[in-house]
Amino acid sequence: MAQFEDLPIILERIAKGDHTEADLQTLRDFFGEGDCSPSVLQVGKYAVNIQQALGQIHIGDRLELTEENIQAIAQAIREEINKSEPSHSAEVTSVDELVQQVRSRIHNDIQRLYGTMPLWGVDRWVPLGELFVDVNILEEVSSNRRSELVDLWQDFSQNPSYRGLDRMGLGKERQRVSGLKVLDRDTNLMVVGKPGSGKTTYLQRVVTECNAGNLQTHRIPVLIRLREFVEDGREVGYSIERYLERCWQLSDQAVRLVLGEGRSLVLLDGLDEVTGADGQAIAKQIKRFARAYPQVQIIVTCRTQSQESRFERFDYVEVADFNEPQVRAFAEHWFQTVCGDLTAGQAKTTAFLEQLFREENKSIRELAITPILLSLTCAVFHQSGKFYSKRSKLYEEGLELLLEQWDKSREIERDEIYRDLSVERKLGLLSYLAVKKFEQEQYVLFEQAEIEEYIAEFLGIGLRESRGVLRAIEAQHGLLLERSQKVWTFSHLTFQEYLVAQWFCATKDFENMSIQCINKHWQEVFLLTIELLSDANNLLASMKNYIDKLVANELEINSFLSWISHKAKATKENYKLAALRAIFLAFVQNLENDPVNHLFAKIDQNLNSEYRSLYDLLYGFFSRPNSSTYDFAVFLFINKFEDKKINIHLQKADLPNRNWRPDDEAEFERSAPLCLYSTYPLDVETNQYINNVILSLLPPSEYYLSKDSPAYEQHSRWGYLDDWWAANHDDWSRQIHLILDNHRDLGSNWQANWKQKQILQNYYEANKLLMDCLNRNASVNYGVQREIVDTLLLPIAEIEKRSHKKTDNN
Incomplete structure (x- = not known):
């Protein structure tokens, strides 16, 4: 007797017109002809009489077998099966027994199919349990929130990290729930999230935990990857019930019994990965299934808001980006899994995290706050033991991964208009969007109408089509996200900065780019651009020209720059004059708010070592950093550079407790070995100089404990200075400034007004950025490099004089 599984194949060939006479004869054998006796069709375990159900449907030469005929035959067979009792029904005594039978039958298959996962950057699958980090769920989907753009911008710009985008609109970290814990609500869930955010891995974890008996043991777990269901489900009309019959090897009646009692956990992965007519049919079947079996818990995953219509009776939740503990846990799991050795894995993890959190x-x-991008970052570090020397290379690989490789690795085909764009064209579009927004004062948030207009403008399409492109970028790559209703951003500020840099590398519009060097949020863009350029000379020259123009028409500022140039030339030490000019400029005008990242240090590392030795000593000596400590550090080396006759001036000042001196050399060595407080090596002359200066300013000897004192072990050598310092540091600081004013010509009678101070601050910060860029690109022409450094912080008249002299010599 012919078997039912042959029938669909034959019917499909007949429908396509590819059938043979043998196919028609087989159907005649199935259904009979004319008044022949009823046909009995064996379908699995069921013997089905279909004669009456077929009615007047005929085949062969008498009547063409149409698509409606095929569907009617299939439906007739299904109705006959539904009327039949399962042959093993007597063996099933309860739904509990049925559930446990199926769980036992599919246990090994689930473990084999879902117990491992691919690891990006590694050519093998790894056990899920060794790598999985519990996913956190946000119970409010970002794009469903209603927030004013101005409020979102305020939240972002006031965020201390000034980079994290995930807190926008709330002003505080959003409430997170464990991905496994959220199942306890026993409701249907639509889990949305960016590409590579861990949605598939999350469902694998749920199905394997259920399979292992760690959660919902009263249910049969099933995980259906919807991109595979396009093929596997087509034969059953995308009916989930009929698909489960095959998976569970149960009759239709048994499957409906299980589902009717809510005894299954149905996990559907990747709704966004099924498109076109197939995708619409599958979405329709899921909605129908949820209505038919309200007791079944259904979890569907989808890239952020890519479905066209909402699913009723589903709670929408969002996969959260990794927080710091998750990043650390994931990195530990990643390196231990890849290294295959506990000790080696721990060593790699420690080194990786130490560098990552610098x-x-x-x-x-x-960037590395999603599993896919964190995996990429780990893979890069694993290969070389460090991050790329050029960060831009990592960003380039991250964009390539999201734009092309991620979908390709999962064999996902897209059918929107956006699919026809080349990767280069997509990058061009994204760069255009990035720079359009970055040139604005509010450089992060797009209103939907604004970004749709930019897309239409770049691609030369209508606004309706541009909306489809916007949704495609969100769904396919996750590079643009709807943070609140009709408010969009790039997924990562890092990617936006990189794309802006790419735009200027392509356009070479360095003159307009240089205008932005006074804006703080452009600093990373400049550094990335310098990295990406094979020839950075034109950009650096353009930056230098714009920075000098900032003060070109400011007569008083140029007079002040002439003064600091004169002061720098008066020093006796062999340091770069530009670095000394930077010290005087920052100190006198109080422009430097970073105690470490000074402009002069970017110009002359030798001078930086000298300064750091003094500042580090004072930091340890006075127990706390403050403005007075900084002032004194500058005061020390300025005097050291000029004539080292500091004590002459100190004796003329009425400093607190200035008259104390060690009685002899032994007392000096015992009470004031200040070089011990510095982590930088100090030469003998500098040691002696510093000790003489410090001892001129310190309180009387009774504040100190002898090394032989019984209390020495209980108190720091300098511990008693705290009380004295708290009471006297203001007066002490004023006296230091008095010495500077009277004996070092550092007071300068000129006081900058508010506008001039702002110009000087922009001028100073822009020069810091210029030096960072200069130091970032090793291929800069030596002549360009020398010209920039030699003329840094000089008055405009002197720069022009040098330029004219250079022209005359040529």
């Missing part, structure tokens, strides 16, 4: 890697941390 201040200079802040932008990399901001």
